[in-house]
Amino acid sequence: MVQEPYPDAVASHADVLRTRYASRLPDALEDLAGPAHGRVDLPLHVAWSGLRTYDLDKSRQCMSLYRIVLAEGQGDDIVSFLNRDLLLAQWPRMRTMISRHVRGVWEEAFPELQPGESATA
Template sequence: MEGTVTLPLHLAWSGLRTFDLGDEKLLLGMYRIVLLNGRYEDFTGYLDSGLLVSRWPVLRKMLGRGVRGAWEDRFAVLRPTAAA
């Protein structure tokens, strides 16, 4: 993935708001922010399902138990047993 994304203030109200998607650390950071602070329209607008699934093993370690569990409960493909 390439390009940059600038998140709106309701997602990233302090610190970094613009993310270079070619930089894996910045991409994961942006996904973390959206997963933690987003609404439905943010999830559909800023997250790519293929990238989310492929990066989930790393992302899930960056999220709290509640957020991680909510996503894994809703999307079976994200559950650790689904990848095994």
């Protein structure tokens, strides 16, 4: 039987993802200073495949941009492209369309995103 040299050091895939997403979180939702209207061009390191320009005034495009930035964006991207009010307004619907790892990290860090919490907090 071969024994792993550091059995406790092996992190699960879920733990790796949660750590990655947690490291990108803003300090507060108020730090999300992205635009609330208009067209947004995402850089290649965020939107590396498919559409890169999104119209925030079109609900589906806005939701797509937020899903991509939450999953692929770095900390600077998150505060530059996401807007606090738009995130709070979209979260109840969007939370079912993003990975459980992203959702869990964000809802744990920001209780106002949890179901049943007030979006105006």
